[in-house]
Amino acid sequence: MxxxxxxxxxxxxxxxxxxxxxxxxxxxxxxxxxxxxxxxxxxxxxxxxxxxxxxxxxxxxxxxxxxxxxxxxxxxxxxxxxxxxxxxxxxxxxxxxxxxxxxxxxxxxxxxxxxxxxxxxxxxxxxxxxxxxxxxxxxxxxxxxxxxxxxxxxxxxxxxxxxxxxxxxxxxxxxxxxxxxxxxxxxxxxxxxxxxxxxxxxxxxxxxxxxxxxxxxxxxxxxxxxxxxxxxxxxxxxxxxxxxxxxxxxxxxRAEWPARLQRLVHGPLTQAAPQAELWLDGGHNPAAGRVLAEALAAMPARPTHLICGMLNTKDVSGFLRPLAEVTRSLTCVSIPGAQATLPAEATCAAGTAAGHTATTAASVTEALAAIVAREPGARVLICGSLYLAGEVLAENG
The missing domain is CATH 3.40.1190.10 (Mur-like, catalytic domain)
Structure with missing residues (x-):
């Protein structure tokens, strides 16, 4: 430098x-x-x-x-x-x-x-x-x-x-x-x-x-x-x-800072799940997992599900463990275009070890569709990486 x-x-x-x-x-x-x-x-x-x-x-x-x-x-x-x-x-x-x-x-x-x-x-x-x-x-x-x-x-x-x-x-x-x-x-x-x-x-x-x-x-x-x-x-x-x-x-x-517990209210994702409550956060370490769990616990009661994609350099179980106590399911995805993405299957295994009922999906859209097919009015938090958050914001307009 x-x-x-x-x-x-x-x-x-x-x-x-x-x-x-x-x-x-x-x-x-x-x-x-x-x-x-x-x-x-x-x-x-x-x-x-x-x-x-x-x-x-x-x-x-x-x-x-x-x-x-x-x-x-x-x-x-x-x-x-x-x-x-x-x-x-x-x-x-x-x-x-x-x-x-x-x-x-x-x-x-x-x-x-x-x-x-x-x-x-x-x-x-x-x-x-x-x-x-x-x-x-x-x-x-x-x-x-x-x-x-x-x-x-x-x-x-x-x-x-x-x-x-x-x-x-x-x-x-x-x-x-x-x-x-x-x-x-x-x-x-x-x-x-x-x-x-x-x-x-x-x-x-x-x-x-x-x-x-x-x-x-x-x-x-x-x-x-x-x-x-x-x-x-x-x-x-x-x-x-x-x-x-x-x-x-x-x-x-007046502060604006996207993908930090951001409520998604417009775009294709919200149109695909009109009764659901969609949230987006880029947190990716154990401390972020804890504060997200506290934030979800403080919200009005609603069935809550996670969609998560993470990088292979992160403590995946450490991030997901506190969230297992406040959510019903975890759907894992790979992060599109991220060379260091953790495969969805590996995130799923870490999530299961952390206490989640976990599965995989090919994309955030597919994961969301499966969740709202079961519970149309669910609260869904998309989380695990700022890179995933960026992809979601780009695709959601």
Whole structure:
């Protein structure tokens, strides 16, 4: 990254103020709420996120607008020419292209989401961000980040910078200890959940408390109890930055983030199952399985079924196990076009081992048809991968 950015005349040195976000779960939702909040008070906000759901252009948002096809092509050509055939990865190329775009376009803020880990991530090239954020750390990508929470937290804490404040979302004691040790070692001031700020829901409202007092806000428009944590993290960050009440309200009421417990209400899938209640979520690790199970349990009683496709790098049983307690059946599919897809039969075997009544189907459409043939008014959650979620959103219009 440093070699290629030098060849591009160091765009990472001429960026708007950067908020760098790492963590296992909630990075994207927290970023979406930060963006909504900053834009609510009129700020121009760049944002970088991954992976995309339907179009690659979703990864690079320039002052509120997705990068155009023509500009993206020019950016990638420029990066390819500067790289001159040297060894490079897809994510390094695309991150350099994004940084080049962000440096070329004026904005008030840049929200930079880590791709994987933090310490060695391609985004970790900004020497002095305005703020860093670490969302909850849990198990994922163990083959790269380590097989203990301490090891994974150490990678996430690699985005900390001397003198740069970091907002820390709720963590396990093991992860918290690692983050605090790293912060102390380099002199990074922490704004820690449970010590410096807290967030909870009360009487249909979101309450965030810090040394500035109480903020009484609407519940986040993104669904699920886990979004209380993400909304609290975003609001705590905005308050630490000294943003307005309009930003706090905008963060929780205006955020849009597809495939995060998203209700599908239009398109061919809903037309094929008019009496059913369809939901879509891209969560794919054990922590996501737990929060999805909690969200389903909190919904009004309704027969609930899963359609699931996962990658072969994930802890499939760990994701599915908590969901077995709140669902009647599991139908497994392979993810179209994903080279690393786990075959439906393997997902089925893992689901059975996790306590599900599991079967397979050739597609989401076929799986949905079989479920509603048995229970027309079922609640159906399509889940297991952002790649599957992207395919569903693309096919469903």
């Amino acid at each position: 440093h070699r290629l950015l030098a060849a591009l005349d160091h765009p990472e040195r001429t960026l708007p103020p950067v908020i760098h976000i790492a963590g296992t779960n909630g990075k994207g939702s927290t970023q979406a709420m930060l963006r909504a909040g900053l834009e609510a008070e009129g700020a121009r906000v760049h944002a970088y996120t991954s992976p995309h759901l339907v179009r690659f252009h979703e990864r690079i948002r320039l002052a509120g607008t997705l990068v155009s096809e023509a500009e993206l092509s020019d950016l990638l050509d420029a990066v390819d020419a500067a790289n001159a055939g040297a060894p490079i990865t897809f994510f390094e190329v695309t991150t350099c292209a994004a940084l080049l775009a962000f440096a070329r376009h004026p904005a008030d803020w840049l929200l930079l989401e880590v791709g994987l880990g933090g310490r060695l991530d391609a985004t970790n090239v900004v020497d002095r961000p305005a703020m860093t954020i670490i969302t909850p750390v849990s198990f994922d990508h163990e083959q790269y980040l380590g097989d203990t929470l301490a090891a994974i937290a150490g990678e996430k804490a690699g985005i900390l910078k001397p003198g740069v404040p970091c907002v820390v979302a709720p963590q396990t004691p093991e992860a918290q200890a690692v983050i605090e040790a790293r912060a102390e070692a380099i002199g990074a001031p922490l704004h820690v959940h449970g010590r410096d700020w807290m967030a909870w829901s009360e009487r249909g409202r979101l309450v965030v408390q810090d040394d500035r007092g109480l903020a009484d806000l609407p519940l986040p428009c993104l669904r699920g109890a886990h979004q209380i944590v993400n909304a609290g993290t975003a609001v705590a960050a905005l308050r630490l930055l000294g943003r307005s009440d309009a930003a706090l309200s905008g963060a929780v009421t």
